[in-house]
Amino acid sequence: MTDPGFGVYVHWPFCLAKCPYCDFNSHVRERVDHDRWRTALVAEVDHRATLAPGRTVTSVFFGGGTPSLMEPATVGAVLDRIALRWPVAAGVEVTLEANPTSVEAGRFAGYRAAGVNRVSLGIQALNDADLKALGRAHSAAEAEGAIRLAHRHFDRVSFDLIYARPDQTVAAWEGELRRALDLAAGHLSLYQLTIEEGTRFHTLHERGELVVPDEDVAGDLYEATQAMLEAAGLPAYEISNHARPGEESRHNLVYWRYGDYAGVGPGAHGRHTGSDGGKFATRAHRAPEIWLERVARHGHGLHESEAVDAGARRAEFLMMGLRLAEGVPLDRFPAEAGASMEAAIDRAALDRLVAGGFLAVADGRLRATAEGRQRLNGVLRMLLA
Numbered sequence: 001m002t003d004p005g006f007g008v009y010v011h012w013p014f015c016l017a018k019c020p021y022c023d024f025n026s027h028v029r030e031r032v033d034h035d036r037w038r039t040a041l042v043a044e045v046d047h048r049a050t051l052a053p054g055r056t057v058t059s060v061f062f063g064g065g066t067p068s069l070m071e072p073a074t075v076g077a078v079l080d081r082i083a084l085r086w087p088v089a090a091g092v093e094v095t096l097e098a099n100p101t102s103v104e105a106g107r108f109a110g111y112r113a114a115g116v117n118r119v120s121l122g123i124q125a126l127n128d129a130d131l132k133a134l135g136r137a138h139s140a141a142e143a144e145g146a147i148r149l150a151h152r153h154f155d156r157v158s159f160d161l162i163y164a165r166p167d168q169t170v171a172a173w174e175g176e177l178r179r180a181l182d183l184a185a186g187h188l189s190l191y192q193l194t195i196e197e198g199t200r201f202h203t204l205h206e207r208g209e210l211v212v213p214d215e216d217v218a219g220d221l222y223e224a225t226q227a228m229l230e231a232a233g234l235p236a237y238e239i240s241n242h243a244r245p246g247e248e249s250r251h252n253l254v255y256w257r258y259g260d261y262a263g264v265g266p267g268a269h270g271r272h273t274g275s276d277g278g279k280f281a282t283r284a285h286r287a288p289e290i291w292l293e294r295v296a297r298h299g300h301g302l303h304e305s306e307a308v309d310a311g312a313r314r315a316e317f318l319m320m321g322l323r324l325a326e327g328v329p330l331d332r333f334p335a336e337a338g339a340s341m342e343a344a345i346d347r348a349a350l351d352r353l354v355a356g357g358f359l360a361v362a363d364g365r366l367r368a369t370a371e372g373r374q375r376l377n378g379v380l381r382m383l384l385a
Contacts, residue, residue, distance in 0.1 A: 003259075004253065004254050004257035004258060004259025004260075005058035005059060005089075005250065005253070005254045005257075005259055006052070006055040006056060006057055006058055006086075006254065006259060006260050006261065006262075007057070007058065007059040007060065007061065007250075007251045007254040007255075007259070007260075007261040007262070008045075008048070008057055008059070008060045008061070008082055008086075008261065008262045008264065009060075009061050009063060009251075009261055009262070009263050009264065009265075009268055009269075009270070010041065010060065010061070010062045010063070010067075010078055010264045010265055010268070011025065011063055011064060011065065011263070011264065011265030011266060011267055011268040011284075012062060012063070012064040012065045012066065012067040012069065012070050012265065013025055013026055013027050013064060013065045013265065013266045013267065013288045014026070014027055014028070014029055014032055014064070014065050014066060014069055014288070015027070015028055015064070015065055015066045015069070016028065016066065016069070016099075016101075016137060017135065017137060018135075018200075019134065019135045019136065020134070020135045020199060020200035020201045020204075021134060021135070021162075021193060021194075021195075021196070021199055021200075021201045022196075022199060023196035023197070023198055023199050024064070024065070025065070025266060025267035025286050026064060026065045026066070027065075027288055029288075032069075034070075034071050034073075034074060036292065037074065037292070038071070038073065038074040038077050038078075040291075040292055040295040040296065040301075041074065041077075041078050041264060041265060042077055042078060042081045043295055043299055043300070044264045044265065044284075044295055044299075044300050044301060045078060045081045045082055045085060045262075045264055046081065046085060046299070047299050047300035047302075048262035048263070048264055048270065048282075048300075049085035049086055049262075051262070051270075051272050051280075051282065051305065052086075052260060052262055052272040054086075054087070055086055055087075055260065056086065056087045056088070056089050057082060057086045057087070057088045057089060057092060058089045058092060058093070058250060058254070059092060059093040059094070059095070059250045059251035059254060060079065060082060060092065060093070060094045060095070060251070061094075061095045061096075061097075061251040061252075062075060062078075062094075062095065062096040062097060062116075063097050064097055066097070066098075066099050066104070066122075067096050067097050067098065068096065068097065068098035068099055068104040068105075068107060068111075069104065072107060072110030072111050072113065072114045073114070075096065075111055075114040075115070075116060076113075076114035076115060078264075079094065079114060079115040093117065093118055093156075093249075093250040093251060094115050094116050094117050094118060095116070095118040095119065095120055095249070095251055096111055096116045096118075096119055096120070097119075097120045097121075097122060098119050098120070098121050098122070098146075098150075099121070099122050099137070099138065100121050100122070100123060100138045100142050100143045100145070100146030100147070101137060101138050101142060101146075104146075105145070105146040105149050105150070108149060108150060108153040108154070109153060111153075112153045112154060116154065117154060117155050117156065118154060118155065118156040118157070118158070118249075119150050119153075119154045119156075119157055119158070120157075120158045120159065120160065120189070120249075121143075121146055121147060121150060121157070121158070121159035121160070122136075122159070122160050123143045123146075123147070123159045123160055123161055124136055124160060124161060124162045125140070125161065125162065125165070125176070126140050126143060126144075126161070126176050126179050126180060127140055127176070128140050130165055130168075131143075133165070133166065134162065134165070135200075143159075144183060147159060147183045148183070151185065156185070156186060156187070156247065157184075157185050157186075157187070158184075158186075158187035158188065158189060158249070159180075159183075159184070159188065159189070160188075160189040160190075160191060161176070161177075161180060161188070161189070161190050161191070162190075162191050162192075162193050163190060163191070163192060163193065163221050163222075163225065164192045164193045164212055164213050164217070164218045164221050165193055165212070165213075166210060166211055166212055166213075168213060168221065170217075170220050170221055170224050173221055173224060173225070174224055174228060177190075177224075177225065177228050177229070178228075181228075181229075181232050181234075184234070185247075186234070186243055186244045186246075186247030187234070187241070187242070187243045187244075187247050187248070187249065188229065188234060188241075188242045188243075189240055189241050189242075190225050190229070190240055190241075190242065191240045192218060192221070192222065192240070193212060195210075195212065219374070222374060223374075226370065229242040235325070236325060236373075237324060237325050237326070238252070238256060238323050238324050238325070239323050239373050239374075239376065253324075255320060256320045256321060256323055256324050257320070257321065257324070258271075258316060258317045258320050258321060258328075258332075258336060259271075260272045260273050262282075263282060263283075263284060264284075265284065265291070265301075266284055266285060266286055266287065266288045266290075266291035266292075266301060267283075267284055267285070267286040267291075268283075268284045269281065269282065269283050269284075270282040270283075271308070277335065278307055278308075279307070279308040279313050279336075280305050280306065280307055280308065281305065281306050281307075281308050282302055282303075282305050282306075283302070283303050283306075284300075284301045284302050284303070285301045285302075285303065310337075310338045313336060313337065313338070314336070314337040314338060314344055314345075314384070315380075315384055317332070317333075317336040317337055318337070318345070318380060318383060318384065319380055321366075322366070322367070322368045322372075322373070322376060322379070322380070323368075323373065323376065325367070325373075326365065326367070327360075327365040327366050327367030327368065328365060328366050328367075329364060329365055330361075330364050330365060330366060331364065341361075341366060345383045345384070346382065346383060346384075346385055349382040349383055349385060350383065352382070353372070353379055353382060353383070357369055357371055357372075358371055358372035358375065358379050359372055359379065
């Protein structure tokens with residue numbers, strides 16, 4: 001818990017179709033030159049290693065997009081180059097996001113052979129009507145089959161569901177959660193549907209053609225989620241993520257514990273700490289074709305690396321760490337927030353939030369309570385005012 005670790009994130013930007021709720025950097029292309037993409041991803045690993053030399057990689061995460069559209073040979077080549085450029089921890093966690101169509105699930109054996117030991121499945125719903133409404137290409141039966149197949153191939157399996165869907169009731173969601181718990185092993189990610197600008201759902205919502213549950217119903221759904229997963233032995237270690245002890249996503253913990261990570265691929269972000277203790281942010285070009293051309297020309301697709309100023313660093317440290325049930329360690333405030341906790345945040349706001357039951361300071365940590373995590377945006381606005 002004192003060392004966040006060092007992660008490598010690899011972004012595969014392609015999907016078979018764009019989901020109407022998704023604002024990630026994902027694109028639909030009829031053809032993908034896999035050999036060219038493999039060469040480019042490997043080249044960018046080489047460049048990222050020059051920005052964070054000597055770090056020990058504790059986790060690798062293939063995200064997207066739909067990484068299960070990658071050829072297993074590409075996954076293997078990237079992992080081999082990571083191991084060549086950095087020391088790799090024993091028992092390194094290697095996660096790949098996958099969609100549960102039968103064609104992609106059939107690649108599981110190839111990914112396991114390439115070095116993947118954890119898979120995260122984008123299920124999103126366990127009934128066909130809602131899957132269709134969410135623009136998903138698979139059926140509930142395919143989803144369940146993919147989960148079972150994943151358990152046969154990988155040591156660790158997680159899957160995602162979305163709640164607060166149109167017309168969803170607490171009773172219906174609880175029934176879906178019971179099915180999910182029957183299928184799950186050690187980890188579940190349960191996200192509340194948000195309407196993001198630039199998505200098809202945002203357009204429909206603005207027209208009044210898509211109505212999502214109001215705040216009261218969404219709150220009831222959240223509380224039902226926490227209660228059921230806690231009772232099942234998968235408490236929330238982060239606002240939207242639940243795990244049995246020891247089954248937490250080590251890669252995502254790097255982010256939430258405000259550790260360093262290298263971002264590889266179009267649109268990928270990264271953070272690394274310099275020899276003087278300064279934090280630097282990297283960001284790659286989002287457009288796949290521009291990124292690919294820049295890697296071919298320059299060896300990487302980055303915009304310039306930028307220093308994270310003291311105010312932004314303090315905000316990032318708190319925004320990430322307070323998502324976690326464990327909170328943030330007080331002894332990291334000087335390095336990450338530029339001062340002790342008492343000097344780095346509004347003391348009067350802190351006192352009010354503690355008195356209101358939204359924050360707690362104990363055992364050398366600042367934590368958001370269960371009530372505080374449910375209202376974290378408001379808590380952060382007060383703390384960082």
